[in-house]
Each structure stands twice: as structure tokens, then as C-alpha cells.
């Protein structure tokens with residue numbers, strides 16, 4: 001599977017999606033993963049790449065951080081890996097929210113930017 005990265009979108013342990021510029025607005029959150037666009041057998045899909053370890057939101061993650069799992073579609077119970085974090089227990093995104101996000105991303109992709 002080949003992944004393409006456009007404008008990076010990060011998923012915080014609070015369940016919010018933010019851009020690089022918005023990271024500074026969430027100093028008490030951690031980055032759980034990021035959205036990627038993947039080409040799987042000529043079909044484009046949006047993928048949530050969950051980091052091996054959640055990262056503090058005051059640091060922009062490296063371009064290719066270690067990824068624990070790539071999720072397509074429904075994503076539930078993605079834990080923040082920071083043990084003292086109040087969002088350590090669980091977090092989830094419903095299918096509709098994920099699809100909505102994917103669609104926005106797709107639209108962006110089609111514009112060819």
C-alpha cells in the first residue's frame with residue numbers, strides 16, 4: 001500500500017483533528033496518530049495511522065513516525081499511550097465522523113494540491 005501525505009492532519013487523544021498550525025492550541029493533548037491517504041490496488045482510501053507512542057502536542061511529529069496500526073473506516077478505543085493522561089482509557093471515532101473527514105480529504109485530493 002502506498003501512502004501519500006498532503007496537508008497533515010493529526011488526531012489528538014481528545015478526539016479532535018487538527019493541522020500543524022492548530023497543534024499549539026491544544027497544549028494538554030497528545031497526538032495519537034494522523035490521517036493519510038493511501039492507494040490500495042488503484043483504490044484510494046483514507047487511513048488513520050496510529051503512532052506507536054502518542055506524542056506531545058507541542059512537538060511536530062516526524063514525517064515517518066513509527067506506526068502501530070493503520071485503520072480504515074471505524075476506529076474505536078484508540079488509547080493515548082501517555083500513562084498519566086486522562087484520555088489514557090479510551091477514545092473512539094464513529095464511522096460517520098471518519099467518513100465525513102475522509103470525504104473532505106478526498107475533495108482536497110481531487111483538486112490536485
Ligand SMILES: [Zn+2]
Nearest residue numbers: 013030080085
Ligand atoms: Zn493523551
